[in-house]
Amino acid sequence: MVHTLISVIVPTYNEEQNISACLQSLNRQTLPRDSYEIIVVDGGSKDQTREIAAPFADQVFIQTSKKVGGARNDGAMAALGEILATTDADCVLPGDWLERIRDDFAADPAIVQVYGLVYPIEDSLKNRLSLASANLFSRIGYHTRTLYYTLGCNTAFRKEAFMKAGMYRTIDAGDDLEIARRTCKLGKVSLDSRLKVGFSMRRYQQFGTLKSLYQWLYIVVRGGNSEKYSYSQREYKK
Numbered sequence: 001m002v003h004t005l006i007s008v009i010v011p012t013y014n015e016e017q018n019i020s021a022c023l024q025s026l027n028r029q030t031l032p033r034d035s036y037e038i039i040v041v042d043g044g045s046k047d048q049t050r051e052i053a054a055p056f057a058d059q060v061f062i063q064t065s066k067k068v069g070g071a072r073n074d075g076a077m078a079a080l081g082e083i084l085a086t087t088d089a090d091c092v093l094p095g096d097w098l099e100r101i102r103d104d105f106a107a108d109p110a111i112v113q114v115y116g117l118v119y120p121i122e123d124s125l126k127n128r129l130s131l132a133s134a135n136l137f138s139r140i141g142y143h144t145r146t147l148y149y150t151l152g153c154n155t156a157f158r159k160e161a162f163m164k165a166g167m168y169r170t171i172d173a174g175d176d177l178e179i180a181r182r183t184c185k186l187g188k189v190s191l192d193s194r195l196k197v198g199f200s201m202r203r204y205q206q207f208g209t210l211k212s213l214y215q216w217l218y219i220v221v222r223g224g225n226s227e228k229y230s231y232s233q234r235e236y237k238k
Helices: 019-026 049-053 067-078 097-107 125-144 159-165 175-183 202-207 209-221
Strands: 006-012 036-042 059-062 083-086 111-120 155-158 188-199
Touching: 006 019, 006 049, 006 067, 006 097, 019 036, 019 049, 036 049, 036 067, 049 059, 059 067, 067 083, 067 159, 067 175, 083 097, 083 159, 097 111, 097 155, 097 188, 111 125, 111 159, 111 175, 125 188, 155 159, 159 175
Parallel strands: 006 036, 006 083, 036 059, 111 188
Antiparallel strands: 083 155, 111 155
């Protein structure tokens, strides 16, 4: 197997309660640690996020671009890897996550983007049903080649294609879906149903699942920006 460096990009903002579990899971991958780097791009946290992240990551720095998409773009610009993998600071990654990503790209040179599915960290019937719906959309989009439901917490790109596509748009919501509209013009966007990530439902629990989904859809339908709602329910850098 040819040695391919993978760069994992993790945007953060006031994640001191979650970032350790995320980064520890990334440091327990089946791939050798020198075959991937971890880049934490912070949105100006007011807590101890950066200090907690430092021992686990190869790079930790404050973003200069706008919003979550901008944080991922900043990470991509600093990345040394040929493959970029993105996740969220409150996610937990399975041990074979990066190995599967590497193998997916190695199996087909035409693939430019790989994405997977999600399961709830906070296990409950309601949360399982909510994410089952998200996974259904992921599958439908892939098999119909229409709207690729590619979540930023569980996706990866060939860096060259990511840059050529124009990177993430810096919008309030839907940036992780929108980018697949551009990458699919450069090659294959592939769903790996075995690529599963533990996804935190904490914001849905705090603000309500239906309300959160409605606000997300409202923003996405309007092109990704809205002054009426903030899907993340937080102030993010710029």
